[in-house]
Amino acid sequence: xxxxxxKHLLIDTLYFPVWWYTAGFxxxxxxxxxxxxxxxxxxxxKIWLKSMFKPxxxxxxxxxxxxxxxxxxxxLIFKLLMVIVWAVFLGAILLAWLLxxxxxxxxxxxxxxxxxxxxxxxxxxx
Numbered sequence: 001x002x003x004x005x006x007k008h009l010l011i012d013t014l015y016f017p018v019w020w021y022t023a024g025f026x027x028x029x030x031x032x033x034x035x036x037x038x039x040x041x042x043x044x045x046k047i048w049l050k051s052m053f054k055p056x057x058x059x060x061x062x063x064x065x066x067x068x069x070x071x072x073x074x075x076l077i078f079k080l081l082m083v084i085v086w087a088v089f090l091g092a093i094l095l096a097w098l099l100x101x102x103x104x105x106x107x108x109x110x111x112x113x114x115x116x117x118x119x120x121x122x123x124x125x126x
Contacts, residue, residue, distance in 0.1 A: 020101055028097050032090040039086045043079040048072060 040046075056068040 017101060021098070025094075025097060028094065032094060036083075036087060036090060039083055043083050045076070045079060045083065048076045048079065052076070 052072055053065075053069065055065050056071065057064075059065070059068070
């Protein structure tokens, strides 16, 4: 039983980086894609673009069309900025996903190295 547990622990520990950078990354990538599709649906950019030149409230006068165009343009710019900010945020999450294990290992090794150097200085000073 104990031998079986140690064997699986060792296999899972060695498989973890492979999973993290393959299946795990593709899972997070799929989540990011669905999230971006969802924010685009919330912003309704396609609908706003299709109705860009249609008058609001059926006001077909020249001033009504002009006001409608600029109002929709301002809203479209804000909605587009919202989608862009969300895409940048998702990109940062994906980058963090890729760099997190490397950063953790680097910090652990750096900490361990500093501890070894401090320990050797302490031993030499005795």
